[in-house]
Amino acid sequence: MTTYASVLHEHLIGRQGSRRALNTPALVLDIEALDRNIAAMAAFARAAGLALRPHAKTHKSADIARRQIAAGAVGVCCAKLGEAEALAAEGIEGILITSPIVGEPATARLVALAARAPTLMAAADHPDAVAAIGAAAKAAGVTVTLAVDLDPGLRRTGVATAEGVADLARRIADHPALRFGALQCYCGAEQHIEGYAERREAIRARMEKLSAAIEALRAAGLAPPIVTGGGTGTHAIDAELGVYTELQVGSYVFMDRQYGVCALREDGRAPFETSLMVDARVISANHPQLVTIDAGLKAFATEAGDPPILAGAPEGSVYRFMGDEHGAVVPPRGTAPPKLGERVTLAAPHCDPTVNLYEAFHVVRGDTLEAIWPVTARGRSA
Amino acid sequence: MTTYASVLHEHLIGRQGSRRALNTPALVLDIEALDRNIAAMAAFARAAGLALRPHAKTHKSADIARRQIAAGAVGVCCAKLGEAEALAAEGIEGILITSPIVGEPATARLVALAARAPTLMAAADHPDAVAAIGAAAKAAGVTVTLAVDLDPGLRRTGVATAEGVADLARRIADHPALRFGALQCYCGAEQHIEGYAERREAIRARMEKLSAAIEALRAAGLAPPIVTGGGTGTHAIDAELGVYTELQVGSYVFMDRQYGVCALREDGRAPFETSLMVDARVISANHPQLVTIDAGLKAFATEAGDPPILAGAPEGSVYRFMGDEHGAVVPPRGTAPPKLGERVTLAAPHCDPTVNLYEAFHVVRGDTLEAIWPVTARGRSA
Numbered sequence: 002m003t004t005y006a007s008v009l010h011e012h013l014i015g016r017q018g019s020r021r022a023l024n025t026p027a028l029v030l031d032i033e034a035l036d037r038n039i040a041a042m043a044a045f046a047r048a049a050g051l052a053l054r055p056h057a058k059t060h061k062s063a064d065i066a067r068r069q070i071a072a073g074a075v076g077v078c079c080a081k082l083g084e085a086e087a088l089a090a091e092g093i094e095g096i097l098i099t100s101p102i103v104g105e106p107a108t109a110r111l112v113a114l115a116a117r118a119p120t121l122m123a124a125a126d127h128p129d130a131v132a133a134i135g136a137a138a139k140a141a142g143v144t145v146t147l148a149v150d151l152d153p154g155l156r157r158t159g160v161a162t163a164e165g166v167a168d169l170a171r172r173i174a175d176h177p178a179l180r181f182g183a184l185q186c187y188c189g190a191e192q193h194i195e196g197y198a199e200r201r202e203a204i205r206a207r208m209e210k211l212s213a214a215i216e217a218l219r220a221a222g223l224a225p226p227i228v229t230g231g232g233t234g235t236h237a238i239d240a241e242l243g244v245y246t247e248l249q250v251g252s253y254v255f256m257d258r259q260y261g262v263c264a265l266r267e268d269g270r271a272p273f274e275t276s277l278m279v280d281a282r283v284i285s286a287n288h289p290q291l292v293t294i295d296a297g298l299k300a301f302a303t304e305a306g307d308p309p310i311l312a313g314a315p316e317g318s319v320y321r322f323m324g325d326e327h328g329a330v331v332p333p334r335g336t337a338p339p340k341l342g343e344r345v346t347l348a349a350p351h352c353d354p355t356v357n358l359y360e361a362f363h364v365v366r367g368d369t370l371e372a373i374w375p376v377t378a379r380g381r382s383a
Numbered sequence: 384m385t386t387y388a389s390v391l392h393e394h395l396i397g398r399q400g401s402r403r404a405l406n407t408p409a410l411v412l413d414i415e416a417l418d419r420n421i422a423a424m425a426a427f428a429r430a431a432g433l434a435l436r437p438h439a440k441t442h443k444s445a446d447i448a449r450r451q452i453a454a455g456a457v458g459v460c461c462a463k464l465g466e467a468e469a470l471a472a473e474g475i476e477g478i479l480i481t482s483p484i485v486g487e488p489a490t491a492r493l494v495a496l497a498a499r500a501p502t503l504m505a506a507a508d509h510p511d512a513v514a515a516i517g518a519a520a521k522a523a524g525v526t527v528t529l530a531v532d533l534d535p536g537l538r539r540t541g542v543a544t545a546e547g548v549a550d551l552a553r554r555i556a557d558h559p560a561l562r563f564g565a566l567q568c569y570c571g572a573e574q575h576i577e578g579y580a581e582r583r584e585a586i587r588a589r590m591e592k593l594s595a596a597i598e599a600l601r602a603a604g605l606a607p608p609i610v611t612g613g614g615t616g617t618h619a620i621d622a623e624l625g626v627y628t629e630l631q632v633g634s635y636v637f638m639d640r641q642y643g644v645c646a647l648r649e650d651g652r653a654p655f656e657t658s659l660m661v662d663a664r665v666i667s668a669n670h671p672q673l674v675t676i677d678a679g680l681k682a683f684a685t686e687a688g689d690p691p692i693l694a695g696a697p698e699g700s701v702y703r704f705m706g707d708e709h710g711a712v713v714p715p716r717g718t719a720p721p722k723l724g725e726r727v728t729l730a731a732p733h734c735d736p737t738v739n740l741y742e743a744f745h746v747v748r749g750d751t752l753e754a755i756w757p758v759t760a761r762g763r764s765a
Contacts, residue, residue, distance in 0.1 A: 022488050024465070024765040058707055080708045081677070083406070100677070100708060103666040104724045106404050126667055129723055157675055157705045158667040165669075189706055284485040285508055285540040287547075293539055295463070295482070298736045299764045303686035304704070322686070323539045324571055325440055325735050326462045326482060326764055341511055342486045353707050354680045358739070360762050379762075380742050382681045382708055383406040 020368045021344065025282040026296035028359040029346070030374070032366055034276035035254060036068070041272055042236070042253050043072040049240035054078050054097055054229060056251030059353050061378035062362065063091035065254060070095070076120065078229075078249045082107055083381030089118045091377055097148060097229065098123040099185065099249065101158055103130045112137045115145045122182045124150040126159050131172050131179070138178035147173050148183035148229065151214050153207040155189050163210070163217040170223045183227035184218065186211045187249065192234030193259060197267050201238045208244045215244070233273070234263040257352040259305055277356070278311060279347045280363075283330070286341040290331065294320075294345050297327045301347070302354035313345035314338065320347060402750045403726065407664040408678035410741040411728070412756070414748055416658035417636060418450070423654055424618070424635050425454040431622035436460050436479055436611060438633030441735050443760035444744065445473035447636060452477070458502065460611075460631045464489055465763030471500045473759055479530060479611065480505040481567065481631065483540055485512045490519050498525045504564045506532040508542050513554050513561070520560035529555050530565035530611065533596050535589040537571050545592070545599040552605045565609035566600065568593045569631065574616030575641060579649050583620045590626045597626070615655070616645040639734040641687055659738070660693060661729045662745075665712070668723040672713065676702075676727050679709045683729070684736035695727035696720065702729060 020029065046053040055069045058080035066077045066088055076095015079085040085096045102111045102123050111134060115121050125131050125147045138145045149169050152159025160166045166184065173181040188207045194200040211228070218225055229247040231239035236250050252260045255277035265271055281296035301308050307320050308328075315336035321329045330345055332338045339345055349355035356362075356376055364372040402411065428435040437451045440462035448459045448470055458477015461467040467478045484493045484505050493516060497503045507513050507529045520527040531551050534541025542548050548566065555563040570589045576582040593610070600607055611629040613621035618632050634642045637659035647653055663678035683690050689702050690710075697718035703711040712727055714720045721727055731737035738744075738758055746754040 024488050024492070025486070026764050101666045103677075104407070104664050106406050107664075110406070126669060127723055152669065156670055156673055156711070157709055159669065161669045282486050282489075284483045287508060287534065287541065287543050288538055291538055295485075296764070298684065298686055298733075299739050299762075302680065303684070303736075304680055327539055329538070341509055351680075354685075357681050358762060358764075380681075380740060382408050382678070382740075 018370055020280070020363070020365045020370050023280055023363055023370065025280050025344070026300040027280045027363045028356065028361070029278045029280050030362040030364045031276045031278070032364050032371060034274045035065070038254050038256070038273045038276060039068055039072050042250060043074070045236065045240070045272070046248055047073060051240060051245065052227070052247040054095065054247050054249055055254070056080070056099070056249045057088060057378070058084060059251035060254055060356060061376050061381070062374055063088055063093055063377040064374040066093045075247070078251070079378070081382055082110055082114070083383050084378040085121065086110070086114055087378035087381050089114060089121070094118065094120045096121050097183070099187065100124060101126050101130055101150065102134065103127070105133070108133050108137050112141045112143050112145060116141065116143045122146045122148050124148045124158070124185050125169065125173070126150040126152070128169060128172055131169060131176070135176040135179045144178055144180055146180040146182035148185045148227070149173070149181070151184060151186040151211060153186050153188045153210060157189060159186070163214040166214040167217040167221045167223065170218055171221060174223055181223060183229050184214060184225035186214070186230045187232070188230065188235065192232040193263055195263060197265065200235060200263070204235050204238045205242060208242050211244050233260050237266050252352055255349070255352040257305070257349045258309055259351060275311070275348055277349055277352055279308065279349065279355070281328070281345050281347065283339050283341050283343050283345065286338070290338070291329050292338040293323060293327050294330055295326065296347065297322055298325045299358060301349060302351040302358070304354070305351035308347040308350050311346045311348050313343060400752055402662070402745070402747045402752050405662055405745055405752065407662050407726070408682040409662045409745045410738065410743070411660045411662050412744040412746045413658045413660070414746050414753060416656045417447070420636050420638070420655045420658060421450055421454050424632060425456070427618065427622070427654070428630055429455060433622060433627065434609070434629040436477065436629050436631055437636070438462070438481070438631050439466060439470060439760070441633035442636055442738060443758050443763070444756055445470055445475055445759040446756040448475045457629070460633070461760070463764055464492055464496070465765050466760040467503065468492070468496055469760035469763050471496060471503070476500070476502045478503050479565070481569065482506060483508050483512055483532065484516065485509070487515070490515050494519045494523050494525050494527060497527045498523065504528045504530050506530045506540070506567050507551065507555070508532040508534070508540055510551060510554055513551060513558070517558040517561050526560055526562055528562040528564035530567045531555070531563070533566060533568040533593060535568050535570045535592060539571065541568070545596040548596040549599040549603045549605065552600055553603060556605055563605060565611050566596060566607035568596070568612045569614070570612065570617065574614040575645055577645060579647065582617060582645070586617050586620045587624060590624050593626050615642050619648050634734055637731070637734040639687070639731045640691055641733060657693070657730055659731055659734055661690065661731065661737070663710070663727050663729065665721050665723050665725050665727065668720070672720070673711050674720040675705060675709050676712055677708065678729065679704055680707045681740060683731060684733040684740070686736070687733035690729040690732050693728045693730050695725060
């Protein structure tokens with residue numbers, strides 16, 4: 002048991018050593034499945050000749066980041082400055098913040114973080130933000146490395162055109178306190194296209210825009226040292242098309258309902274397995290065809306459908322949200338629901354925002370609780 | 384600035400004293416609106432001759448619980464044991480845990496908490512759970528006060544029949560280590576019926592079942608000392624029908640999109656106002672008809688629709704989720720979106736699970752940051 006758990010967070014633990022006695026709902030991590038997923042993606046990237054900078058927005062965990070780096074990752078991505086601050090404070094190096102940093106308070110924090118973490122890199126997509134970061138860095142005597150973010154067409158973040166990319170990279174390269182570190186392009190929507198052929202075609206079209214941006218940078222004498230992007234849903238396609246030099250895959254460590262479909266390879270194989278679960282318990286059982294468990298809107302992300310039931314209820318049982326703290330487990334007709342006090346294990350509908358709801362992972366090997374890992378950057382969206 | 388904020392949580396603060404300089408996304412609480420809401424509900428309950436035990440699952444905050452109690456509340460409700468542990472540790476008294484406590488680890492924690500917090504009360508809905516709590520309490524030499532939970536027909540928690548209620552109360556009253564403290568009945572679904580007349584009729588029907596349970600208890604010589612339930616959506620109806628002796632209203636302190644409609648009184652007046660907001664910032668502005676702000680799936684509960692925009696964008700602008708950490712703000716045709724770095728303020732679609740995503744409330748008076756209050760029981764679903 003770690004110091005974190007035994008000293009500060011007694012409420013997280015059930016009886017030490019036993020998964021069965023966990024306080025529920027609990028976020029449970031199968032360490033064997035996790036390690037297999039980490040090893041499988043590391044081997045894939047190595048074989049493809051790609052660097053791996055897994056996205057830590059999925060797990061927000063220094064413990065998992067350390068395992069990814071030990072398996073060969075060059076660092077991790079963070080979605081937000083707060084996430085990066087929390088992981089850097091735990092000694093994680095090679096952090097790339099994938100969202101633009103804008104506004105005076107965030108700019109000041111970015112420069113302060115870069116001073117403490119020289120391997121840090123941050124995405125940028127606007128000349129005004131680059132100028133503000135440059136001015137703050139210069140005033141502090143710090144060099145900040147920036148990645149230019151290209152919008153593949155999603156209109157979420159990123160420079161819209163190849164010419165805009167070259168212009169922004171030039172502003173960065175010409176600034177005495179800034180360094181041009183990478184070109185980033187993340188095809189968020191395409192991760193979730195279910196058919197492999199359709200997903201491949203969509204990514205191929207996006208990669209034409211990315212290739213044009215690389216060409217514009219080369220023409221400007223600013224060939225990007227790193228071309229970073231990609232995700233769990235498209236990693237095999239990203240490797241095949243060969244435009245990226247580095248993959249930002251995130252969800253492969255845990256998998257979830259959605260990626261269970263979208264991470265399939267062309268041959269239909271599932272290279273990764275579910276390692277993340279929520280253990281819940283039946284706390285009300287007064288009806289023959291329905292019981293209530295202690296996990297509801299505050300235990301699962303809700304935007305990706307209902308959580309699938311993995312164990313503890315008859316095959317074919319379904320879960321329905323029943324408010325903040327409860328859910329119904331409804332077994333198929335003719336079968337009996339689980340009994341009062343029994344454990345029901347569910348998968349996350351969407352892993353990233355589900356993890357964000359918990360203070361810690363309960364790390365299990367089979368039925369044994371082996372460790373408690375804090376969700377280091379829980380809630381660090383700012 | 385509190386010790387909590389200045390010592391432990393520097394990352395939560397922008398520039399001290401200024402709302403404009405907050406790190407975003409930030410959960411912002413308008414203290415004047417909050418205090419008006421607290422005072423209005425306290426006055427309402429006093430005039431109706433009802434006790435008030437506001438539901439802390441909405442705010443999970445010891446600071447807000449203290450304000451509610453100072454305004455006359457007899458204590459607060461908690462949805463879960465973990466919530467109760469966290470608030471009791473801050474000295475909050477008169478806690479009622481409204482969900483059944485089931486299973487050995489939770490039963491042991493309940494008894495330990497009751498030993499530290501003698502005013503604690505917990506809901507129960509099953510003879511097996513009552514027997515387990517009784518045995519653990521007896522072994523520890525502690526008396527635990529239990530409320531019998533009646534299911535109004537929602538099938539979430541609660542004893543199904545009036546006879547079952549009397550039977551369970553008898554088991555509690557006859558146990559040497561248990562005390563029968565209250566009858567509870569919460570009409571969750573009815574809170575959200577939009578028309579006042581329809582809502583009133585639905586509650587009236589439910590109250591017949593509650594009245595029958597009270598009658599069964601009286602006939603058994605177990606008249607309940609407290610009849611507790613009700614919510615923000617039905618508080619005026621609950622008072623008028625006169626079956627409850629105590630209201631468990633929660634959302635009135637903050638209000639949200641849904642209760643903005645459902646908390647209206649019969650005369651159409653809105654007795655409470657929005658006090659809870661999320662401040663976000665434009666972090667990408669590369670398209671004429673859309674900008675991206677730094678608040679997404681990890682900044683808002685997602686099961687109750689998109690968050691309404693309160694300020695910072697042209698009238699009629701809408702918000703769309705764009706993944707874990709981002710959202711689009713789309714202004715009406717012919718108007719310009721907010722500029723890079725500008726603040727956009729949004730309301731919570733559903734307040735309870737939105738609060739649960741944040742480490743702290745940024746408490747403002749107008750544009751001045753006055754305090755930072757921790758979300759004391761954040762994530763304490765177990």
